[in-house]
Amino acid sequence: MASASAPARGRAPARDVAGLGVGRALGFVAPAFLLIGAFLIFPAVWTIYIGITNYRLTGVEAVSPSIVGLSNYTKALNDALFHNALWLTLVFVLGSAIIGQNILGFTLAWIMRRTRPAVRRTVEAFVLLAWILPSTVVAYLWVAFYDRDGGTLNGLLGTQGTAWLIDYPMACLVVFNTWRGTAFSMMLYSSALQAVPPSQLESARMVGASGWQTLRDVVFPHIRGHVLTNTLLISLWTANDFSPFLLTKGGPNHESETVPVYIYNVALQGGELGYSSAISFLLLIANLLVSLVYLRLLRRRS
């Protein structure tokens, strides 16, 4: 690297845009590579490795785990609780991200476009607050909201004694996560909507297009790429979200145990680190597949 890093006088100048040369360019990105390697790539590879061992939190296998090949994976494929977790994650992503955050975020952005700046800023501030508050704080607020005795929701509806988190755990999580994550969709769609030329909206208005016709014929074609990108991001974040654990711990009786919660429960309650790593890897594969589908859609549109 040293020989290439400082082009000697008389040698041909570097051909790249910045004029750095390969050596110096690598030098600049090396710290970033180092950090990513240490904190991202190494743990990922380590997880894949643990996934093929019978590594446990305690006991003999904690000291000297042995390679068990793909048996963790075959176990996962036949694990009813894992299937349950996959299904619940799907419901969670579909309900709170793809439908909840997307539609609520877009609706807010669409309405806020026309409101007075003061109103818009206030609403944006409140929505953003839900997004920037620490998960633990938010979880506490929602536990208090859903609480059976003296919870805000029961107070509002006059349904004292309804244990929402126990009777309807998934519905509670979907509502919670929609509230929590809508800010991102709203902000993204707000800026996306600014990319729609006002004269095109006005053209639609001049010919008497209804609100729905305007959305379908003018707005959506302009923001299609934004919709796909937003849906991809919030789907992945929601699939990997661990905050459901803070509300329900996956219960009652695995009824709200999404994959990340299941991984945690398997690893730290059950102590099966090897098995949980294998499931983590499966989640990673699932995320990759979803990303590929989105990217393909995105490419086809553009």
Place this chain on the structure above:
Amino acid sequence: MAGIDIEGLATVYPNGVRAVDGLDLHVADGEFFALLGPSGCGKTTLLRTIAGLEAASEGTVRIDSVDVTRVEPGKRGVAMVFQDYALFPHMNVSENITYPLKVRRVAAATRSEVASHTAGELSLQGLLERKPAQLSGGQQQRVALARAIASKGKVLLLDEPLSNLDARLRLEARTFLKKLQRDLGITTVFVTHDQAEALALADRIAVMDSGKLRQLGSPREVFARPTNTFVANFIGSTPMNLLPGKVAASSGVEGAPRPTDTTSSQNGSAASSAAVGLVSVAGGSLPAATFSTPVGAEVTVGIRPEYLTVASGDVTGPALRGIVVVAENLGTQSLVTVDCDGTLVGVTVPEETEPAPGTAVALTAPATRVLLYDHDSGELLARQPAPVA
């Protein structure tokens, strides 16, 4: 087809700006009407208020005698072409043209018929399958026009229709637009900041400033006889000379040359036989109809460079005398700037007759072409009453 009646119209923005300020206007059926003014004068706001895109704060807008002041834009029977054409980039030309019909749920067969017919009218044949991005600026403009025509509005509104085209294309599009408007006979209102465009296209021009109408008239009227110094300054590719002067001799109220109020006479011969007043200006003097303005009154003398004549020899009678400072070539004519006793006066001369800089010249003008404006208000001094519509 229909006329537009505007009464006491005001459009006030939330920040209190009166973009359109108490305007009365009548656009006749089939008329090609220009709203002209500098940027920020309220012309675009007026157009958008007629369209219904801005809500009128006061007054009424009637189209075809129907009060549409509170009617949604889509229900006014008005079609509009935006400055950037506002074509939908994801639709091809045919879909763009027939979008107004799609909104009204017209059958697809009828729509494609209308598309090919309208495309034919605007020489867009063979482009129906293209996307707007694959079209030239002029073609995009014609697609936007086609879409407006396909919507079968009673009134066509054009916002700066030529400003997005390059100079050469602009002339071509101007001719095309004027012919199209004649052929369709549709009442058309367009906005422009380019006085040459307004003069070339319009049947009548409304010159606006600060939300108010400054003059309304045919291109010939606003060019030859601006009713105030604002319009005088704004109209004309070479700016009108506006010089401080003083009435030296009165033409008297009666027997004065009377350029008629609605059509200016084409030459000064008819007027020159009558008694003519005199204004002293820029160290010399010019003949002018002074009407009831008393001798000694301060006035602003307005005279277009095109109406001044350069006389090289000795001149008897009223004239401005000065030294040629600079000559600018404008093609078939040149703009010569003459220093008359410290005041710079512009005059146009035919090509290849430009006097060399430093030459002493005398400038003369017929009395009918010399306009006197009130020194303070800038309004044209004329026979009572003022001929403003």
